[in-house]
Amino acid sequence: MIVRKKILPKTISDGLSMGFILIIVPLIYWFELWVVLPELYEVGSLWYIVHFIFGNFLMINIVGNFTYTVLSDTSIRHLILSIKNAKIKNGWRFCSSCEAVAPPRSWHCQICNTCILKRDHHCIFTGCCIGYNNHRYFLMFILHLFIATTYSFCYNNYYIWNIINFEFPLSIVKIIFPLAIFVFGFDDSWEQFYLMLYIVSVVGMCFTGALCIYHFHLMITGSVAYERNHGNQKYNLGWRHNIEDALGKRWFITWLFPYINSELLNDGLLWETNSSWMNNLKNR
Template sequence: MTSFASQVFARVDRFCRPLPMVLNTVLVFSITGEVSYLVLLEAPLDADQKKTVWSAWWKAAHLLAQYFMLGNICWNALLFLWTSPSIKGVFLGGEGMGQGWRYCYTCETHTPPRCSHCYDCNVCVLRRDHHCVFFGQCVGFRNYRYFLSCLLFMWSGLLYATLMNAEVFLVILKEGVTVHSVLLLLIPWLMLVSGQVSARAFAFAFIADTCVVGFLLVSAFFFFHLVLMLRGQTTREWYSTRRPYSLGLRGNLRHALGLRWYLCWLCPLIPSPLPGDGMNFEVTGPLESTR
């Protein structure tokens, strides 16, 4: 009985693991499609401006901006998934072992400082930050640049989409702050089921709400990791208030984003080699926790 239950749980777990990434992908492309529709068919609202040269350039600029952000999100996400942050293929041990090295009984090997075992990935990860549920992979030494860049363009894209959908909120609230308008903004699916709104109005209201909620969530993640990067910390080290590896603002940027930290965020295809090997770190403060 226990074996059957464990098999069922394992199958459900395998089925559910990719769901956050699938949902993320659907939402990103849905929001992009909706904003493209707003740009091409709904804006500008003045009918006299719809066929002007200014309107054509305005639409081209907006489409270029949003597909530049979409391309960066997709490329950074793919490179994040393709770049393994684990110890697989890395030579560990030898004379380089020193303070901070530990033995992982699961992987049966010595691991360097800032490396820890991930039970979701079932492997030790170099400079492990955390396991990202939305990507189904750990954030570590080699793929941190792509993770942070993806967050940057998701944040800017959701900010852009929220501003573009401001007209949707204005149209909904045009009738005033009534029970109907408030419910349409907060729970549009309930209004759709009750038959009080059309499918088109529901789609616009739902995506507009998704943009606002997504922007708030991504903002929290992005600015939290931005602070961690500038402080030279991982999420695990932030919990213990340790900053033993901080190299100053520029040094922390170089170690997180690579030697071309000032350019690499523009495009994931810009090469930006990391200055370290993920195993040896310069210690600039006490290794003991202050809590």
């Protein structure tokens, strides 16, 4: 993995979003395993141990995939020396901002100030672009976030609704505006703090669920956001090949840990299209 030299967020929105992730993920982790879990299962019991291990498994994957997403350099910077003298050919173009020839499926990001290999989008929660080299880690990051928030939601319902004394309409206001109620001191109790974390996890579950549906559909159809928006399906080579393009040759175990090596199919410069792929199959 080639590490990005500048990993700090470059905009205020990136900084605030990354800061939110870096604060809320450890808070939710603490809340679930050290507050909710001991209330549901006796400490040291079989189910307590099972849930504690699974919770840590999810946390390792969330933190690990987030870290690799942020650290992976998926730009053309490390390739400029090898491609700057290349001639513009089919699918290649000259980027005036980078002053280099950019390969197919790469687009310039004004925030990152470079062209990104197989650029999908700029993610404000990681402060970087999602491209060829970190696509796998981003997909696994949102997948494990969705699993973790859904898992939390199921058990939080038992805990939260047992500690809240429902009083209409005050309880409705506390549920709709949990952060404002807590921050401005209208109710700074632990119960309100726990309710705030519960609401955040519910919103996170819905948000990451929508992200998973959108981005995994892109992966299976062999597209990135730009190509989908422009109706470009020429890189769709079948679901398995598309998944290997994003997750690597060992795609079926990449969900286990971010530290598992899964070699990508190429260097992100040369791409087969479905027309050339079919012609190669016919000529075999």
